[in-house]
Amino acid sequence: MSPKKLLPIVQLGDPVLRHVGRDLTPAEIRGAEAKALIERMRETMRKAPGVGLAAPQIGLGLRLAVIEDQASYVEEMDPEERAAKERDPVPFHVVINPRIEILDRTPVRFFEGCLSLAGFVAVVARARAVRVRCLDHAGKPRTIEAQGWYARILQHEIDHLDGVVYVDRMEPRTFMGSDDFAHHWGGEPVELVRAALDAARLPPER
Numbered sequence: 001m002s003p004k005k006l007l008p009i010v011q012l013g014d015p016v017l018r019h020v021g022r023d024l025t026p027a028e029i030r031g032a033e034a035k036a037l038i039e040r041m042r043e044t045m046r047k048a049p050g051v052g053l054a055a056p057q058i059g060l061g062l063r064l065a066v067i068e069d070q071a072s073y074v075e076e077m078d079p080e081e082r083a084a085k086e087r088d089p090v091p092f093h094v095v096i097n098p099r100i101e102i103l104d105r106t107p108v109r110f111f112e113g114c115l116s117l118a119g120f121v122a123v124v125a126r127a128r129a130v131r132v133r134c135l136d137h138a139g140k141p142r143t144i145e146a147q148g149w150y151a152r153i154l155q156h157e158i159d160h161l162d163g164v165v166y167v168d169r170m171e172p173r174t175f176m177g178s179d180d181f182a183h184h185w186g187g188e189p190v191e192l193v194r195a196a197l198d199a200a201r202l203p204p205e206r
């Protein structure tokens with residue numbers, strides 16, 4: 001297989017997205033296979049395009065994810081929206097065998113999507129800041145402290161390694177197609193959308 005060939009992204013329904021991934025061994029991390037895998041995951045994420053891709057999303061039950069929030073994605077955003085989301089560019093990096101800890105539990109609500117539920121978005125409350133202890137591409141221990149959108153990306157990707165997908169955490173009444181989101185709600189503040197959808201309310205059980 002050519003190293004440039006993109007990897008197919010599995011969609012919700014594939015059991016691999018519901019399994020807890022296993023840690024990589026030091027030998028695996030140093031191996032040529034992991035190097036090639038990371039390279040192909042990077043190309044696949046960029047092409048999608050996305051800001052993160054976890055190994056289960058390409059069918060592998062491993063605790064590995066790639067992350068990159070490119071400056072070009074961030075710079076084209078409305079400055080007010082960007083500030084509200086606390087979104088800054090994040091250089092490409094790999095997260096291997098991560099353990100996550102919440103630093104600031106303040107729930108931050110925004111719409112998010114997932115390459116494994118292509119074409120949909122929903123509001124998900126995420127902790128504002130997290131600390132992640134993991135290994136980098138070379139197997140070196142690394143501690144990441146992140147806030148805002150980067151913290152959201154880390155929580156989303158590390159959830160994948162635990163078999164968790166954003167629909168497990170979303171506000172169900174805000175779930176919608178991304179085209180309809182853009183058509184009906186694009187540019188509206190999330191609190192206004194939540195209120196209009198009555199997102200906080202679930203009808204009582206009958």
Ligand code: ZN
Pocket residue numbers: 113114115116156160
């Ligand atoms: Zn995802």
